Amino acid sequence: MNKNRLEAFSDGVIAIIITIMVLELKVPHEGEFSALTEKLPTFLSYVVSFIYVGIYWNNHHHLLHTSKRVNGAILWANLHLLFWLSLLPFATGWMGENHFAPATTAFYGIILLLAAIAFNILQIKIISEHGKENSTLAKAVGSGNKEKLSLACYFVGIPISYFVSQWIGVAIFVLPAIMWFLPDRRIEKEIEKKAE
Amino acid sequence: MNKNRLEAFSDGVIAIIITIMVLELKVPHEGEFSALTEKLPTFLSYVVSFIYVGIYWNNHHHLLHTSKRVNGAILWANLHLLFWLSLLPFATGWMGENHFAPATTAFYGIILLLAAIAFNILQIKIISEHGKENSTLAKAVGSGNKEKLSLACYFVGIPISYFVSQWIGVAIFVLPAIMWFLPDRRIEKEIEKKAE
Amino acid sequence: MNKNRLEAFSDGVIAIIITIMVLELKVPHEGEFSALTEKLPTFLSYVVSFIYVGIYWNNHHHLLHTSKRVNGAILWANLHLLFWLSLLPFATGWMGENHFAPATTAFYGIILLLAAIAFNILQIKIISEHGKENSTLAKAVGSGNKEKLSLACYFVGIPISYFVSQWIGVAIFVLPAIMWFLPDRRIEKEIEKKAE
Amino acid sequence: MNKNRLEAFSDGVIAIIITIMVLELKVPHEGEFSALTEKLPTFLSYVVSFIYVGIYWNNHHHLLHTSKRVNGAILWANLHLLFWLSLLPFATGWMGENHFAPATTAFYGIILLLAAIAFNILQIKIISEHGKENSTLAKAVGSGNKEKLSLACYFVGIPISYFVSQWIGVAIFVLPAIMWFLPDRRIEKEIEKKAE
Numbered sequence: 139m140n141k142n143r144l145e146a147f148s149d150g151v152i153a154i155i156i157t158i159m160v161l162e163l164k165v166p167h168e169g170e171f172s173a174l175t176e177k178l179p180t181f182l183s184y185v186v187s188f189i190y191v192g193i194y195w196n197n198h199h200h201l202l203h204t205s206k207r208v209n210g211a212i213l214w215a216n217l218h219l220l221f222w223l224s225l226l227p228f229a230t231g232w233m234g235e236n237h238f239a240p241a242t243t244a245f246y247g248i249i250l251l252l253a254a255i256a257f258n259i260l261q262i263k264i265i266s267e268h269g270k271e272n273s274t275l276a277k278a279v280g281s282g283n284k285e286k287l288s289l290a291c292y293f294v295g296i297p298i299s300y301f302v303s304q305w306i307g308v309a310i311f312v313l314p315a316i317m318w319f320l321p322d323r324r325i326e327k328e329i330e331k332k333a334e
Numbered sequence: 335m336n337k338n339r340l341e342a343f344s345d346g347v348i349a350i351i352i353t354i355m356v357l358e359l360k361v362p363h364e365g366e367f368s369a370l371t372e373k374l375p376t377f378l379s380y381v382v383s384f385i386y387v388g389i390y391w392n393n394h395h396h397l398l399h400t401s402k403r404v405n406g407a408i409l410w411a412n413l414h415l416l417f418w419l420s421l422l423p424f425a426t427g428w429m430g431e432n433h434f435a436p437a438t439t440a441f442y443g444i445i446l447l448l449a450a451i452a453f454n455i456l457q458i459k460i461i462s463e464h465g466k467e468n469s470t471l472a473k474a475v476g477s478g479n480k481e482k483l484s485l486a487c488y489f490v491g492i493p494i495s496y497f498v499s500q501w502i503g504v505a506i507f508v509l510p511a512i513m514w515f516l517p518d519r520r521i522e523k524e525i526e527k528k529a530e
Numbered sequence: 531m532n533k534n535r536l537e538a539f540s541d542g543v544i545a546i547i548i549t550i551m552v553l554e555l556k557v558p559h560e561g562e563f564s565a566l567t568e569k570l571p572t573f574l575s576y577v578v579s580f581i582y583v584g585i586y587w588n589n590h591h592h593l594l595h596t597s598k599r600v601n602g603a604i605l606w607a608n609l610h611l612l613f614w615l616s617l618l619p620f621a622t623g624w625m626g627e628n629h630f631a632p633a634t635t636a637f638y639g640i641i642l643l644l645a646a647i648a649f650n651i652l653q654i655k656i657i658s659e660h661g662k663e664n665s666t667l668a669k670a671v672g673s674g675n676k677e678k679l680s681l682a683c684y685f686v687g688i689p690i691s692y693f694v695s696q697w698i699g700v701a702i703f704v705l706p707a708i709m710w711f712l713p714d715r716r717i718e719k720e721i722e723k724k725a726e
Numbered sequence: 727m728n729k730n731r732l733e734a735f736s737d738g739v740i741a742i743i744i745t746i747m748v749l750e751l752k753v754p755h756e757g758e759f760s761a762l763t764e765k766l767p768t769f770l771s772y773v774v775s776f777i778y779v780g781i782y783w784n785n786h787h788h789l790l791h792t793s794k795r796v797n798g799a800i801l802w803a804n805l806h807l808l809f810w811l812s813l814l815p816f817a818t819g820w821m822g823e824n825h826f827a828p829a830t831t832a833f834y835g836i837i838l839l840l841a842a843i844a845f846n847i848l849q850i851k852i853i854s855e856h857g858k859e860n861s862t863l864a865k866a867v868g869s870g871n872k873e874k875l876s877l878a879c880y881f882v883g884i885p886i887s888y889f890v891s892q893w894i895g896v897a898i899f900v901l902p903a904i905m906w907f908l909p910d911r912r913i914e915k916e917i918e919k920k921a922e
Contacts, residue, residue: 155353
């Protein structure tokens with residue numbers, strides 16, 4: 139089984155996810171700028187989610203770039219990741235429409251957490267298919283500190299959003315986005331090392 | 335006519351189908367976790383359909399992998415399959431919103447049945463284009479026990495959903511999904527045999 | 531400029547058009563089969579449009595298969611075709627929801643007519659880019675009887691839908707679909723001739 | 727990192743943006759032609775946006791055609807462009823539904839302005855990656871008069887839409903579309919020069 143159609147299909151699904159989120163931004167019935175202010179929370183939640191989906195697309199791109207083969211387990215691990223990402227428009231819309239109510243912000247964090255777990259599972263499946271010894275990816279990921287830190291942020295942010303303050307929760311959820319936004323040079327470095 | 339654009343187009347349609355299903359998960363207007371519980375049936379129906387579409391994409395991938403040429407009949411058999419799959423978001427939403435009411439569950443089974451029949455027709459058209467003797471696919475499919483068993487499940491599940499219990503019906507509809515979820519090694523085995 | 535990205539983009543747009551039409555099939559709030567009967571006109575209009583978009587995708591595939599280069603005029607002629615096709619979901623939904631009311635059926639015919647004209651313009655632009663003498667497409671299209679017959683059907687069907695009977699109009703609109711459904715062997719024949 | 731997946735992903739997102747705009751054209755509940763007249767402003771705003779997205783796709787195509795490599799900065803500059811383009815369906819729908827009310831027309835211009843700025847940033851990032859001396863793109867763009875003129879139109883059109891007349895504003899917003907509609911031969915010329 140070759141990886142091209144897997145990449146193309148994932149690109150398609152991610153492209154649709156990132157775009158249909160904007161459909162939650164319902165057009166206001168009044169034609170005044172004041173009508174936009176009530177859309178502000180939905181807009182902000184859209185911005186955060188757009189960046190998150192962008193990061194996932196970028197990381198997904200890197201992940202599959204290193205893999206030569208795909209098997210059934212990788213295919214389903216990939217669909218599992220796409221499943222949680224596909225719930226992001228729903229979570230984004232719910233959080234935005236309810237002005238970051240505690241439950242909605244915590245729920246948003248839960249979806250981010252489950253997507254991150256799914257991404258880690260996919261990473262593990264790809265590494266195990268290629269053999270841990272020779273895997274460019276295994277060396278690049280190393281001890282996976284970035285992955286662990288992200289999971290920790292979601293784990294901490296979810297109860298804080300619900301029990302303490304949703305705004306602190308949102309701030310915590312934005313941390314991994316910033317961390318991943320800075321491009322993940324690990325994989326590129328390993329590819330360069332191998333080329334030498 | 336080459337098969338690349340057929341694959342790309344099918345991937346596009348399937349990617350959209352799997353993603354727009356989530357649009358049936360309407361964002362609740364209350365920002366409490368309790369608002370999510372009424373979404374549970376819609377969510378469950380979404381999970382089942384997501385897995386089904388994932389299976390179809392996977393099997394479609396295998397099916398076209400073995401075929402070298404496509405003709406007009408294959409093209410229309412493919413569009414016929416996409417047509418029934420495109421009704422899955424509607425059937426999923428109807429079943430979820432009405433909490434698996436008997437008629438909606440039976441209707442869901444009918445769409446699954448028609449999609450399965452369409453898949454079998456596509457399989458037959460691809461085999462006949464390539465000649466039954468030399469076809470990797472013909473050997474892989476063999477007597478088509480898996481295909482027959484799936485059709486039997488849908489045939490039995492539809493009246494049971496409507497006249498007996500929708501929950502038994504749903505359980506029966508989930509069986510083929512489990513069976514196909516386990517990757518179909520038949521085609522891969524035949525490809526390996528040929529390579530030896 | 532190469533044609534691959536033009537094909538990929540057109541495939542994407544056509545795949546989305548064919549799939550979002552199903553979003554006009556709104557999920558009924560009652561969970562009885564009787565709730566589906568009122569959806570029947572929308573469903574029928576969806577079937578007709580699905581076949582039409584399938585035909586356009588198929589013909590578009592053939593059209594670009596013969597062309598080696600694309601220029602700015604071809605690119606805009608292609609977007610012009612996609613524009614009218616993009617209005618098909620709207621026209622389909624309007625016709626279906628209003629149970630084939632005369633004005634809606636006539637409007638549906640107008641969109642079909644404009645899409646057909648756009649397709650002819652695209653064909654002319656591709657032929658002129660490649661030079662009429664050497665163009666495989668020019669020879670395949672020949673006097674363009676099929677194209678002329680389709681346009682005639684739309685021209686006749688529109689006033690009949692509005693002033694006489696929408697059902698006769700629909701029957702006339704289905705004629706070109708049947709005619710084009712039978713695969714257009716002209717282009718394939720010319721390609722074969724050239725290969726000899 | 728190679729540019730193919732970036733092109734494919736951008737094509738996917740742009741194809742979805744251009745198509746979901748039509749979803750703002752809500753199907754009227756009456757089946758008379760008179761029901762279409764109230765849709766006219768939405769339709770007109772759809773036409774303008776369709777042409778704008780078509781132009782962006784076309785220019786994006788040219789831009790990436792000249793670039794051999796992509797880096798992290800280009801990737802995010804590209805997502806930044808897609809972000810503003812993804813808000814075009816919202817801006818289009820708002821303007822259309824409110825019959826070009828001043829605030830909505832000015833907002834539409836703001837989105838056009840931000841998309842244009844994003845496009846310029848992307849252009850700068852691609853040029854700097856390839857080295858200003860050798861860049862085909864740098865030579866093609868030259869002093870960037872077309873880009874500067876477009877930005878000027880948006881800058882002028884926004885306050886005019888809001889404070890003077892939205893119709894003059896719309897007319898000003900249409901000017902860059904006409905200017906870009908005429909295909910940008912600069913890049914093609916530079917490619918030809920290099921080939922000599």
